[in-house]
Amino acid sequence: MSTDLKLGLNLGYxxxxxxxxxxLVQAAERLGYDSVWTAEAYGSDAFTPLAWYGARTSRIKLGTSVAQISARTPAATAMTAMTLDHLTGGRLLLGIGASGPQVVEGWYGVPFARPLARTREYAEIMRRIWRREGPVTADGExxxxxxxxxxxxxxxxxxKPLKLITRPLRPEIPLYLGAxxxxxxALAAEIADGWLPLFAFPEKIEQMYGPSLAAAGPxxxxxxxxLTLVTDDVRAALDGVKTMLTLxxxxxxxxxxxxxxxIIGRMGYADAAAEVQELYLSGRRDEAFAAVPDELADGISLVGPAGRIRERLEAWRKSPVTSLLVMGLGDEPSLRTVRDLVLG
Structure with missing residues (x-):
């Protein structure tokens, strides 16, 4: 259980x-946000915007959520991470993930099979590269x-086995897994420094992932x-969350x-998820949207007036979550409101 939450800003793509x-990032830094995160799918990459913001800030940590492992070899990601970490004074938080077969095989043109084994090998090679204990070899599949x-x-x-030319600023760059x-x-808890859940329902995390998190260190x-929206229009805010979930x-x-x-099924909404998917794939997008339960949308988000968000934050404080990476905030007043609610 976490009572003291760290606060980050997730910018997405x-x-x-x-x-x-x-x-916005500079405002977050002034307001005491711990980190800012960028993403990639099959449009913008995660590292270039992060370098852009890193060059214009001095303290806020810089995270990828997530860099896709099929987009780059382990050595390429290790070099990029080492370089960005150096240039920003040791502020990088490297989040990686396997993505899914549509993107991996349809966009990158490589097999998706055995994502856990690939992720394990990938992480180990990067860490060998950063440690510079000798020329890097790996005998994985x-x-x-x-x-x-x-x-x-x-x-x-x-x-031939090679050793990284540049000595990293930090031989152990914090590694997160999108899972x-x-x-x-469970793999994240075993080999990584953190876990980046895309959808988290605070009251259900222990039930869903308690055994998987058993190996996690303190x-x-x-x-x-x-997804966090400060607004008096709760209905419109929930509809925004439902739009995202529909997609x-x-x-x-x-x-x-x-x-x-x-994952929505494991939260207890398997029937709703099946209905949403069937309607969406049949071209009935409005009906798919309507089939997303309000309870689900509310459970994975923080939306509404400040008082409502404050009440909802109690569930997050009682959960295993240690950092909130808020998405959807677009101005400094909203950043300040959420900062005051989370950090007090």
Whole structure:
């Protein structure tokens, strides 16, 4: 149980146009927010906006939520992370995730199979690179280094173990995993410094993930991404959350393999998730939206007037969550209101 929550700002994906959030990030830093996070899917990458904001701030931590492991080799991500961490004075929080088969195979053109094994190998290779204890070798199935020539047409066999040229500012950059399934959450608790849940229902976390979190150490950071809207119009705010849920449950995955729908099912809304998905995939988007339960939308978010959010925060304080990464705040007054509510 956590009574003292850290507070972060999650910006999500960068979009062209008026999406330079520098002023917002600088306001968050002034107001005492602990971190700011950026995301990637199949549009903007996570690291470039983070470097942009890092160059315009001095204290706030900089997190990726998440960098997709299929987008880059472990060495490429390790180099990017090391460089950004150096340039920003040791402020990087590296969140990585396996994404899903639609993006991995449809966008990156690589197999999605065995995401947990791939993630484990990926994390270990990055940590070997940052430690610089010697030339890096790895004999795993997914990221062997050097790449063996046997059975691989076109491979010369001339690869040699290499050691990172630049000495990292920190040999242990904090590593977070974006995870939804119980086994993936257990992996985060075992090998990472934190977990980035996309959907978290505070009253249900212990029931859903208690055994998975058993291996987590005392400093393990559960940094929940929470859609947060300060408004007197609770109905409109809940509808905003429901719009997001409609897309993720209905369209962010295949009919027979949607990790987001699965997590909603584990929260106790399996029938609703199945209905939303069926309606969405049938082109009946308005009906899919209507099928999202208000109770679900309210449970995973913080919406409404300040007093309502204050009351709802008690459930988060009693949960295992240690950081709230608020999404949806677009101006300094809203940032200040949430800061005062969370940090007191």
């Amino acid at each position: 960068w979009q062209r146009g008026p999406a330079d959030a520098t002023a 997914h990221y062997p280094l050097p790449l063996p020539a046997q059975g691989r047409p076109g491979v010369t066999g001339l690869g 939804e399934g119980p086994r993936n959450v 400093d393990f950071d559960i940094a929940a991404m929470v 993720y449950i209905g369209g962010m995955g295949a009919r027979d393999r949607n990790f987001h729908a699965d």
